[in-house]
Amino acid sequence: MGFFEKYLTLWVALCILVGVTLGYFFPDGFQFLGQIQIAQINLPVAVLVWLMIIPMLIKIDLKALSGVSKFARGMGVTLFINWAVKPFSMALLAWFFIGYLFRPYLPQDQIESYIAGLIILAAAPCTAMVFVWSNLMDGEPHFTLSQVALNDVIMIFTFAPLVGLLLGLSSITVPWDTLFLSVIIYIVIPLVIANSWRSLVLKQKDGDEKLTDLINKITPYSLSALLLTLVLLFGFQGIQIVTKPIIILLLSIPILIQVIFNSG
Structure with a gap:
C-alpha cells in the first residue's frame, strides 16, 4: 500500500473539511454545479464516479463472468445484508434515535422526514463506491461487478414495496426515471467505456503488457476522483452542515451505528 492509500482516512477528512468550507463561502458555485442534473442525478458527480470506477472495470474480462458462481456464498451474504438486514435495522435505529431519543433536540415538523x-x-x-473500495482492497473485480449488477436489479423491483412497508405507506412516489437512469449512468456507461478501452488495448501488440501499464497509470485517478467527489458532495451541503451541526451530528449517529453493525 502506497503512502497516499495508507493515509486515505486523513485525505478523506481533509476533503470533507475543504468541501464544507468551500460550500459555505461559495454557495453560488456549488448551487450551479448542483443544478446540472438529469432526473435528479448530478452529472458532475456522475463524471467523477466514472473516473473512480473505470480503473477497476477495465480489469474485467466479461467472458470470465461465468466464473463468479464460485462466489455464490459471498454474494448470498451481500444480498442478505443489503435487503434483509440494512433497511430493517436502519428503520429500528431511526425510530429509536430520531423518533424517540433525539426527538427533543430536533425540529418537530421534520422528525418524520428525517x-x-x-x-x-x-x-x-x-x-x-463498492467498486472503489473493492479496488482499494484488491477485490475480485468480476465478483464485484456481478454483485453490484444483481443488487441494482433487485433495487429496481423491491425499492418501492420495501420503503412503503417500512414507512407504513400504502403507496409512495417511486422515481423510476432516477432508478433506471442511475443504473445506466453509474454501471452500464462506464462498463461499456471500460470494456471497449480494454478491447482496443488488447488488440495491440503486447496487449496484455500494455493493459497492465494502462491500469497502473489510471488507477491513481480513481482515488483523486473519490476525493474530488467528497469535496463536491460536502460542498453541496456546506451551509446546512455549518448552520445546523447538531442536527447533522444527531442524524449521523444511527448511520454510523448501522455501518459498524453491518460491517461486523
Whole structure:
C-alpha cells in the first residue's frame, strides 16, 4: 500500500473539511454545479464516479463472468445484508434515535422526514463506491461487478414495496426515471467505456503488457476522483452542515451505528 492509500482516512477528512468550507463561502458555485442534473442525478458527480470506477472495470474480462458462481456464498451474504438486514435495522435505529431519543433536540415538523430519509438511504445500496473500495482492497473485480449488477436489479423491483412497508405507506412516489437512469449512468456507461478501452488495448501488440501499464497509470485517478467527489458532495451541503451541526451530528449517529453493525 502506497503512502497516499495508507493515509486515505486523513485525505478523506481533509476533503470533507475543504468541501464544507468551500460550500459555505461559495454557495453560488456549488448551487450551479448542483443544478446540472438529469432526473435528479448530478452529472458532475456522475463524471467523477466514472473516473473512480473505470480503473477497476477495465480489469474485467466479461467472458470470465461465468466464473463468479464460485462466489455464490459471498454474494448470498451481500444480498442478505443489503435487503434483509440494512433497511430493517436502519428503520429500528431511526425510530429509536430520531423518533424517540433525539426527538427533543430536533425540529418537530421534520422528525418524520428525517426518519424517512434514513430508511430510504438504507434501502438504496451504494453501487459506485463498492467498486472503489473493492479496488482499494484488491477485490475480485468480476465478483464485484456481478454483485453490484444483481443488487441494482433487485433495487429496481423491491425499492418501492420495501420503503412503503417500512414507512407504513400504502403507496409512495417511486422515481423510476432516477432508478433506471442511475443504473445506466453509474454501471452500464462506464462498463461499456471500460470494456471497449480494454478491447482496443488488447488488440495491440503486447496487449496484455500494455493493459497492465494502462491500469497502473489510471488507477491513481480513481482515488483523486473519490476525493474530488467528497469535496463536491460536502460542498453541496456546506451551509446546512455549518448552520445546523447538531442536527447533522444527531442524524449521523444511527448511520454510523448501522455501518459498524453491518460491517461486523
